[in-house]
Each structure stands twice: as C-alpha cells, then as structure tokens.
Amino acid sequence: MERKFYYNATQRLCSSLQLEESLQSYFELIKQVLPIDGIFLNIYRPEFSDIQFLAHVNDQLATPLENQVPISKEMEQLLQQADRPVIRIVNDISLDSVTQFVAPKVIPGIKSLILMRMVSGNTHLGIVGFYSKTVGVFKTKHADMIEPHMQTFSLITAFNLKDRNLLMLNQALTQQNRSLKRVIFTPNGVVGGNAGLKKVMNQVEAIAKLNTSVLLQGETGCGKEVIANAVHEQSSRSSRPFIKVNCGAIPETLIDSELFGYEKGAFTGAEKRKAGHFEQANGGTIFLDEIGELPLSAQVRLLRVLQNSTITRVGGHNSVQLDIRVIAATHRNLQAMVHSGEFREDLWYRLAIFPIEIPSLRQRRSDIPILVQHFLEVLSAKFNLSKLPRVSTEQLDTLNSYQWPGNVRELMNVLERAIIQSPQGPLNFDFISASKSEEAVETSSGETIVIDPSHASDKLVPLDIMISKYIEHAMRVTGGKLYGTGGAAELLDINPNTLRSKMKKLGIC
Known part of the structure; x- marks a missing residue:
C-alpha cells in the first residue's frame, strides 16, 4: 500500500514540466490523506538576503510565484544552522520566527505546517510547506508519510531552477525592457515628470499644442533637450522632423551654410545643393540648443527667419517658405546678455514668448532615486549585466547630499563610473564625496548658486x-x-x- 502511494505521488510530481501543474496533481492526491489546505515551495537566497516563493497550490488555484520576502540577519543565521531537521512539524506558526514572518506575507491565514527541506547533494534548495489554516492538526504519521517524497521534490525543483537559470538572460532582457518602458514612457515621457519636474511638465502640456516659440532655461546638464523633445512629442508636429542644433558647436564661418543650407557652386566644395537645419525641420520642430552662443551677426539672420518664416540658401536668391516651430535653450542669462549688448533685444523678445525654467538636480533631489533606477537599467543593458547592481541606503544618501554641479548628465556619468568599478555591485560613490569642494549658496531671491573653489x-x-x-x-x-x-x-x-x-x-x- 505504501509502495503504491509512493509510486502514485512520484508519478504526479513528475507529470509536468510546469512546477505548479505537477504540484497541483500531487496536491489532489495528498490532500486525501493529509489535513492540508495547500502546499507552497520557496528557496532561501543568501546573495539577496531574502526568501523567494516558487509555486503555490490550494483548492482554488495552482500558480507559479515570484514573491521575494527580505529577511533579517538573525533569520539568516537560523536558516544556515547545520542541525536543522529535514522535516519537522510546526503545529503553531508562532513557534517558528522565520516562517511566522515570511509565509503570511504571501499566503495569509497559515496556522500550522509541515516543513520539508529539499536537498540535492550538499546543496539546500529550499522548503516544501504543507500548511493548514487550523492550529495543531499535524501528527508524526503525516510527516512520515511525505518524507519519502523529499528526493522527488528536490529533483523537480532543481530542474525548475536550472530551467530558470538557462532562461535568465532572456528574462533579464525582458525585465530590463519592461523596466525601461515603465520608466521612459512615464506620463509626458520624462523621468520625474510627476515629481520634481511636475511644474515644468504642466507648462509643456500648456504650450505643446500651440505653435508658439519656447525658450528653455536651466543649468548645463539639467535636461533641456529632454524637455524640448517632450514639447515636440506632445505637439501636432510629433510625426514630423525634430532637428537638434548645438549653436555653440558650429564655427562662425559655417553658421549660415549649416543653418540655412547652400546652393550648388555657392563656394568651393559646394558640388550640389544642400538643405540646412531649418529646411530639414520644415513642417516639424527645430531645437536650437545653446542659443546664447550665436554671434550677433547670426542673431540678425535668425531674427529674420523667425519674423518672415523664410530662409534663403547661401548663394541663392529665392526664398524658401517654412512652417516650423522653434524651441531654443540656454544655460546663460540672456537678459543680462541683452543689457551687455551680447544678445539682440528683439531676438530675445521673439524667443522668450513662453520661457520655461528647468530646475537643477539639487533643486529636485526627490527625483534622484528614480533617476538612479532609470540610469541603472539603461547602463545594465549597455554593459549586458544579468542583474541590476545594488545601491545601499548609505550610498544613496551620498548621492542625495552631493551638489551635482553637472546635474542629471553628471549623475549618469557617476553611475557609469561606479558600475565600471564594480559591475556586480554593490555600487560605491565615495569618489564624489572625496572630491566634493563646491558649496551651494542661496541668494536673497531664493536662487541657488554653486560656488566651486576647485576651479579657481x-x-x-x-x-x-x-x-x-x-x-x-x-x-x-x-x-x-x-x-x-x-x-x-x-x-x-x-x-x-x-x-x-x-x-x-x-x-x-
């Protein structure tokens, strides 16, 4: 009789490659002789200091699980004791501190259990928990009945874990893709759009559908290009070109030909007509980054384009009509440049119809954790890491207390450096606190200015x-x-x- 029961139990445990399906088949047999309400499988993961549940079955469901429950160091020490029995009865869950803490977080209502360790060779794989929602129902004969099934449980769990490991790269990529979509495609398409940049994104929403020029102001590296892209994506021009131009990177002698294009034969080397950035953006949006770097002569020609919505290619005579939206950006104080004669006042008024001030990273420190998560996922994909490196609370505090003169761009660079130094984590950012010499000073108007003596x-x-x-x-x-x-x-x-x-x-x- 016992041999037949063991044979049937083994047959059912091996009846499917899906752990939850074979567990369900086994449960339907075992509940006839054991006073149980369900069965669960979990594994202890010392590298993560947690217990991960793999599967659960009861009268209503049979499902795989991915729940992870973090545990304390004291609990870890209990689990690592060599003299823990292979099978034991816990007729009152309060008598087992680890199980009392972990199990109800995933399966509420457990009162008593039989816990059977799964072992393969010298490797402790995890636990099979036979549970009841009634106190004190299990007897020694119940444990004796299921103990012979330990090796079979160990075998199917080992195969399940091996299968998970074989699929780990695909799962990691899937998870990274899911995480990236979750973070990148937040409302308004901006990380922090519902937090530190909420005011900015409200302004974006207000102006996006119009054709009005927009001026983005903020420190270097604070994300002006990201906001410009958000304006374009929410506009009626989103399906048309979005052309980015760094005005500070164009030599003065090439500004006209780069911005407005040229005709064939306009100068030596002009072998064919070329459309400039404005013409390439026709129907869409042109983003003029670092607009404050344009020389006065180029500012005059830009003003003419904004006024007339036309350009003339270098070496040409015919005007090209444009339907274009202009978004400009700068880290400089254009009003001060107007006063000092470095920037045309009429161009300033033309561009600053709707100015948007983008706060620095130190002015929106609440965004640092979500930016860290976002960049870790991006960089993990870049470096092909199987899992995200961990950041301790102490190291996150280091990032939060830093002044970030380079803003979001510097944060990404710091994270990349930390991952290069320790790809598997935990990440360490002591190098930024060691080099920290700048000081943030708040002016009477409430503006924060960073003073960095290291540049002197x-x-x-x-x-x-x-x-x-x-x-x-x-x-x-x-x-x-x-x-x-x-x-x-x-x-x-x-x-x-x-x-x-x-x-x-x-x-x-």
Whole structure:
C-alpha cells in the first residue's frame, strides 16, 4: 500500500514540466490523506538576503510565484544552522520566527505546517510547506508519510531552477525592457515628470499644442533637450522632423551654410545643393540648443527667419517658405546678455514668448532615486549585466547630499563610473564625496548658486581688485543699473549707497 502511494505521488510530481501543474496533481492526491489546505515551495537566497516563493497550490488555484520576502540577519543565521531537521512539524506558526514572518506575507491565514527541506547533494534548495489554516492538526504519521517524497521534490525543483537559470538572460532582457518602458514612457515621457519636474511638465502640456516659440532655461546638464523633445512629442508636429542644433558647436564661418543650407557652386566644395537645419525641420520642430552662443551677426539672420518664416540658401536668391516651430535653450542669462549688448533685444523678445525654467538636480533631489533606477537599467543593458547592481541606503544618501554641479548628465556619468568599478555591485560613490569642494549658496531671491573653489587658480590677487572686478561684472550683467529691482545693489545684496561708496573708493565709474 505504501509502495503504491509512493509510486502514485512520484508519478504526479513528475507529470509536468510546469512546477505548479505537477504540484497541483500531487496536491489532489495528498490532500486525501493529509489535513492540508495547500502546499507552497520557496528557496532561501543568501546573495539577496531574502526568501523567494516558487509555486503555490490550494483548492482554488495552482500558480507559479515570484514573491521575494527580505529577511533579517538573525533569520539568516537560523536558516544556515547545520542541525536543522529535514522535516519537522510546526503545529503553531508562532513557534517558528522565520516562517511566522515570511509565509503570511504571501499566503495569509497559515496556522500550522509541515516543513520539508529539499536537498540535492550538499546543496539546500529550499522548503516544501504543507500548511493548514487550523492550529495543531499535524501528527508524526503525516510527516512520515511525505518524507519519502523529499528526493522527488528536490529533483523537480532543481530542474525548475536550472530551467530558470538557462532562461535568465532572456528574462533579464525582458525585465530590463519592461523596466525601461515603465520608466521612459512615464506620463509626458520624462523621468520625474510627476515629481520634481511636475511644474515644468504642466507648462509643456500648456504650450505643446500651440505653435508658439519656447525658450528653455536651466543649468548645463539639467535636461533641456529632454524637455524640448517632450514639447515636440506632445505637439501636432510629433510625426514630423525634430532637428537638434548645438549653436555653440558650429564655427562662425559655417553658421549660415549649416543653418540655412547652400546652393550648388555657392563656394568651393559646394558640388550640389544642400538643405540646412531649418529646411530639414520644415513642417516639424527645430531645437536650437545653446542659443546664447550665436554671434550677433547670426542673431540678425535668425531674427529674420523667425519674423518672415523664410530662409534663403547661401548663394541663392529665392526664398524658401517654412512652417516650423522653434524651441531654443540656454544655460546663460540672456537678459543680462541683452543689457551687455551680447544678445539682440528683439531676438530675445521673439524667443522668450513662453520661457520655461528647468530646475537643477539639487533643486529636485526627490527625483534622484528614480533617476538612479532609470540610469541603472539603461547602463545594465549597455554593459549586458544579468542583474541590476545594488545601491545601499548609505550610498544613496551620498548621492542625495552631493551638489551635482553637472546635474542629471553628471549623475549618469557617476553611475557609469561606479558600475565600471564594480559591475556586480554593490555600487560605491565615495569618489564624489572625496572630491566634493563646491558649496551651494542661496541668494536673497531664493536662487541657488554653486560656488566651486576647485576651479579657481592658485595664483591670488589683492582682495580690492577682486571686489572691483566683481562689481564691474555685476554692472555689466545689469546693463549699468545700480538702483532698484534687478539692479547691481539688489543682486549683490548691499545697500545702494554703500555700493556707490565702494565703487568711488575703488575708482569704478
């Protein structure tokens, strides 16, 4: 009789390559002789300090599981004890601290169990839990009845885990793809669009459907191109070209031919007509990054394009009509450049119809964790890592306390460096705290400015000269305005009369 029962149990456990299906077939047999409400399988993963559930079956369901329950170091020590029995009865779950903590998180209502360890050779694979939702139902004869099935359970679990390992690369890629879609395709298509950039994204939503020019302002590396792309993607032009131009990267002698194109024979080497960036973007959007780097001569021609919606190719005479939306971006203070004569006032008014100020990373520190997760997934795919490197709470605190003068771009570079140094993790960012020398200063207007002494020369000049030069710079920034709102005295947070006295003393006209 016992031999027949063992044979039937083995047959059922080996009846399917799907763990949950073979477990269901076995459960239908074993519940006839055991007072159980269900069976579960889990494994202890010391590398992750957790217990992962593999499958669960009861009268209502048979399902594979992916639940992971983190456990404490004290619990790990209990699980690693060599004298833990292969099978044991726990008629009151409160008597087993690990099971009491772990099992109800996945399967509520468990009151008593028979726990059977699965072992393959010297390897502890995990646990089969035969459970009841009633206290004190199991007897020694019940444990004796299922103990012979331990090797079969171990065998099918080992095959299941091996199959998971063989598919690990495909699963990792699938998970990375799923995670990337989840993070990248957040509402508005911007990481942090519902958090630190929510105000910005509200402005994007307000302006996207219109054809109005947009000016994006913010520090280098804060994500101006990402926001420009979001404006384009939410506009009616989303299916048309989105042309990106770095105005600071074009030599002054080539600006006209790069932006507006040229006709065949316009100059030596012009063997055929070429469409410039504006013509390439016709019907869509052109993104003029670092617009403040354009020389005054190019600013005049750009203004004409914005006013007339036409261009003329270099060496040509016929105008080309454009239907185009312009998004400009800069990290510079264009208003100050207008006052100092470095930027045309009429172009400023034409571009700044709808300015959007993008906050720096240190102004939206709440976004750092989700940006870290996003970049870890991107970089893990880039480096073909099988799993995401871990970041401890302490190291995340290091990232949160750093000032990020290079903003989001610097954060990605820091994460890439950390992964290169330790691909399997945990990641360490002590190198940024060791090199941290800058200081964030908040002005009276609430603006945060980073001061980094590491960029200063070791050669010092008399303090009066430095003060004199700084006051002269403030006067250039304000266009010579000393008093009132936006004047040099206000920006320097000093009484106007005191500033006037200092200027007189230092010989500043």
